[in-house]
Amino acid sequence: MFLAVRDLAFAKGRFVLMATVIVMVALMMVLLTGLSSGLVDRNISGIRALPITHIAFEFDDKPTWSNSMVERTTWEGWAEQSGVNAAVPLGNTLFNARTSKGDPVNVALWGMEPGTFIDPGANIGQPIGNDPYGVVVSRMLVEDNNVEIGDTIVLDRVLTELKVVGIVNAHNNIAHTPVVYAPFRLWAEASYGPPGGALPGESLPDILYDFATVVALDLEETADVAAIDDAQFTVTLDKPMSFVASTGYTAERDSVRINQGFLLVISTLVIGAFFTVWTIQRTQEIGLIKALGASTGYLVGDALAQAFMLLTLACIAGVLVGYGLGTYIVDRTDIPYVIDINAMLISGGLVIGGGLVGAALAVRTIAGIDPIIALGQLR
Amino acid sequence: MTITVDSVSLVLGDGDQKVTALESVSLSANAGSLCAVMGPSGAGKSSLLAVCGGLLPPTTGRVTIDGQDLTAMTENQRSRLRRERIGFIFQQSNLVAALTTMDQLLLMTHISGRTPNRENRDRARDLLNEVDLSHRAGHRPHQLSGGERQRVGIARALMSEPVVLLVDEPTSMLDQSRGREVVELLAKQTKQHGVATLMVTHDQANLPWADQVVNMEDGCLTRAAAGGPQS
Known part of the structure; x- marks a missing residue:
């Protein structure tokens, strides 16, 4: 040198x-x-934050988060298999919405059974489950749209009114849309139910709650994923591969x-x-x-x-x-x-x-x- | 003999472009003697120097330096011989623009794959002292005069303790008095360091310092004459 x-x-x-x-x-x-x-x-970031090992999509050559739909028998079938620690339904629907301050927002409503392993809880406020209309929002909505605990978010078209009860301290998104964590039944009603919800004095049919977008999985290495996919008519991707199924990724x-x-x-x-x-x-x-x-x-x-x-x-x-x-x-x-x-x-x-x-x-x-x-x- | 050129011929080019640059050239020089090779431009003087320095392989004949046959060596072996046994002094001095005078000398240690130690630095200082350039040790070539650059070239050539000095037209870019000083210094260093010096020149004024003078014309040695050191 x-x-x-x-x-x-x-x-x-x-x-x-x-x-x-x-x-x-x-x-x-x-x-x-x-x-x-x-x-x-x-x-x-929303998918990355999930404590999952795999995601089971409806069988498709190119499974996506926007097109998949699985049935109750699918997640229950998965849950019974050997090497499966947990298999729970996860619903994903994108909505146009309006905050109680009048701002239009896009949200990804994620439906999950409260208390299951994918429930993020809440860093501020309450987790989902105590209030049937209570939701937990990604920090993104707090920073970009000034959403606070106690605010409401009204979903366009279906007019479902979500009450913000908690906040997760992470910028969790899917397809550039902030995630709103909701109880599974609330998500199912907003996604598949009639606008305005059930008529007074009536309840929605149970079949409404028998569908989800994907099955969130926590698998042991011993799980025979290919065989279970065949039996359940699903396509299962490990966590990093499931990113590819997100639109535009x-x-x-x-x-x-x-x-x-x-x-x-x-x-x-x-x-x-x-x-x-x-x-x-x-x-x-x-x-x-x-x-x-x-x-x-x-x-x-x-x-x-x-x-x-x-x-x-x-x-x-x-x-x-x-x-x-x-x-x-x-x-x-x-x-x-x-x-x-x-x-x-x-x-x-x-x-x-x-x-x-x-x-x-x-x-x-x-x-x-x-x-x-x-x-x-x-x- | 420290350097022996034995029946060396050199043909350059191919086919119709063939040029005989050297034809059956034989000469030799002893340690401590200065041999001047005289001749006009195109006589083959620089070709002789190139063959003696292992820069061109002769077509026929042999060159031995300190008993080693240069013509039987690989390119790497010839490079090594140049580093360790031959000192080159070029026209216009040919110094490296980015290096100071001291670094021009230390470069010789570096190209041998060694980091200069105290002994190398002391030798470089002594050599600069001998060529009266101690005060210019930190200067780069563009800050030196033509004569000074040529003196740096002489010191650099002696840095690796060579047995042979090959000198190419050392005075061609200098005025007469500076040229005389440089050749005088060269003759002095030849004696002092006990090297065999082969100096190519077309300048008659350089001859008085030569121990031996040979003339070249059209690639042939035409006449050999004994020179004599100028007092």
Whole structure:
């Protein structure tokens, strides 16, 4: 690294310019990572918060949270199988609604039997179950729509009036919609019952309560998922795979990844181009040092060390700036953004790795430089 | 003999483009002697230097340095020989732009894969002292005059304690008085360090310091004459 360090110090202007480009690339990678995590969070944080191992959907080639419907016999059938610790119904319906302050909101009404293993309880206020119309809301509704305990949320069309009795201290969402946890019967009536509920003096038919969206599962490793799926006519996905069944999740994740991929390719090419030009400019000098007796390995190692130093310093700067900007975005804006230190470090590492590939492609020309050029008349 | 060139021929190019750069060239130089190779441009002087330094393999013939046959070596072995046994001094000095005068010398230790120790640094200081450049140790090439750059080149060539110095037109970019100083210094260092020096030049004014003078024309040695050190 003898030459590498001295070159960096001597040709400051050129290297600062290149370092600035690398800082910007690393910064964009970090910001895209934060945005990607933020989008994912807005899409599946509600599912991620569930203490489940698997989700059973209605049988379908491409099961989704929006199209699945399972019957009572399905979750009861699942619950009887060996290796199944718990199998409970979970209802998911998206509603347009209006808060008692008059604000329109979109909510994902999740129906669950109170007290079952998927019941989130409440960090503030009461859990579901004490009041047949009592619901627990995601912190998202509190922050974005000023919903408070004691407020009501009226579902459009069915006109069901939900009473907010509790709040969970997490931004739980599904498909970018805040989750409202409701007793299973309330969810079933809102989803399948007539607008306005049962007529005075009448009750709704029991069959209304025999359907749910999915079966939330807590399975042992010994559970024979394929056999139970066959018997219950379901498709069971483990928890991470069930994210894919959420509307838009794959498209959002992939579009951000494609951007990151392009960014990596661009940075690799830019860094490769820089080191190619730099190596060409140094041809005479490299020929001289070879003539003095340096091996190609020594010169290539030195050039790669130089690229590594430049990339590392610039990426550290980019990640730090990204961390600062990320903190600002989280604290001061509504942009979906998550600061994930590991993901940021991986992003920085990818830029370093891609850059080294670019630099390696560039500096391989060192091998072809003939030391004879050091002798003036034979140049 | 420290360096022996034995019936060396060098043909460059292919087919119709073939050029005979050297033809049956033989010469030798002893430790502590300065051999000047005279001749006009295109005579083959630099080709001779390139073959002696292992930068070009001869088409036929042999070059031995300190008893080692250069022509039988691999490229890596020739690089190693250049690092350890040969000192090169180029036209225009050919220094590395980013390095200070002191670092130009320490580079020779680095390219051998070693980190300079105190002994290396002391040697570099002593050499800079010998070429009267101690006060320029922290300067980069663009801060030095042409003569100073050439003196740095001489000190750098001596850094790895070579047995042979190969010198390519050391005065071509210098005015007459500076050129004389450089060749005088070269002759002095040749004696002091006991190296065999082969100096390619087209400048007659450099000859008085040579112990041996050979003339080249069209790739052949045309005449060998004994020179004599200038007092």
